Amino acid sequence: MVVALDLGVEDYREVLQPEYKDKNFYIDLGILRGCLCFLANFLGQRVDVWIMKEYGVRESWTKLFSVxxxxxxxxxRSLKPLAYSKSGDEVLIEHDNLDLCWYDLKRKQIKNRIPGMPYSFEADAFVESLISVNPNRHLDGRTQDENEDMNMRDDFLSEGFKLVL
Known part of the structure; x- marks a missing residue:
C-alpha cells in the first residue's frame, strides 16, 4: 500500500497503484521530473518503472520502461531512476548501487554505462522546495501551538488552582 500524507491539512489517503496482472513484486517509490515514480521489482526477473502524470489520478499511471x-x-536486485537527460530521450538510472547508466526511451534499452564509478555508492534525487516542513517552529524549539498550550496551562493553573509542595 502507498499512502500520501498532506502536511497542509494533516490528512492522509491511499495512492492507488497501477493495474497489474502479476501481483508478485516489491514496491519502491521515487520521483522523476516532479512526478511520482512507482517501481515494481519482480524479484530478479525485471523492474517496471511507472510514472503518475496527474497526481492522485490512477488512470494517469504510465509505464515508462522495463529493465x-x-x-x-x-x-x-534494485533499480532507481534519477533524472531525465536534457533531450528527455534518456533516463539516468542506478542499478544495485553499483552502476549508473542511461536508459534510451526510444530504443527501449540500456544505452551507456557511466565508467569510473566507485565499487559501491548510493545516488538519490533531491527535490528542492521553498515550503518549510514546519513553518511555525520558533527558536525555542516549540511550535506556536505548543507555546499557546503552555500559556493555556499557565492560565489554567493561575485560575483557582494552587500548587502545594
Missing amino acids: AQGEVNGFL
Whole structure:
C-alpha cells in the first residue's frame, strides 16, 4: 500500500497503484521530473518503472520502461531512476548501487554505462522546495501551538488552582 500524507491539512489517503496482472513484486517509490515514480521489482526477473502524470489520478499511471535481468551486469536486485537527460530521450538510472547508466526511451534499452564509478555508492534525487516542513517552529524549539498550550496551562493553573509542595 502507498499512502500520501498532506502536511497542509494533516490528512492522509491511499495512492492507488497501477493495474497489474502479476501481483508478485516489491514496491519502491521515487520521483522523476516532479512526478511520482512507482517501481515494481519482480524479484530478479525485471523492474517496471511507472510514472503518475496527474497526481492522485490512477488512470494517469504510465509505464515508462522495463529493465529485464539480462540487460544489466550482475543480478537485478534494485533499480532507481534519477533524472531525465536534457533531450528527455534518456533516463539516468542506478542499478544495485553499483552502476549508473542511461536508459534510451526510444530504443527501449540500456544505452551507456557511466565508467569510473566507485565499487559501491548510493545516488538519490533531491527535490528542492521553498515550503518549510514546519513553518511555525520558533527558536525555542516549540511550535506556536505548543507555546499557546503552555500559556493555556499557565492560565489554567493561575485560575483557582494552587500548587502545594
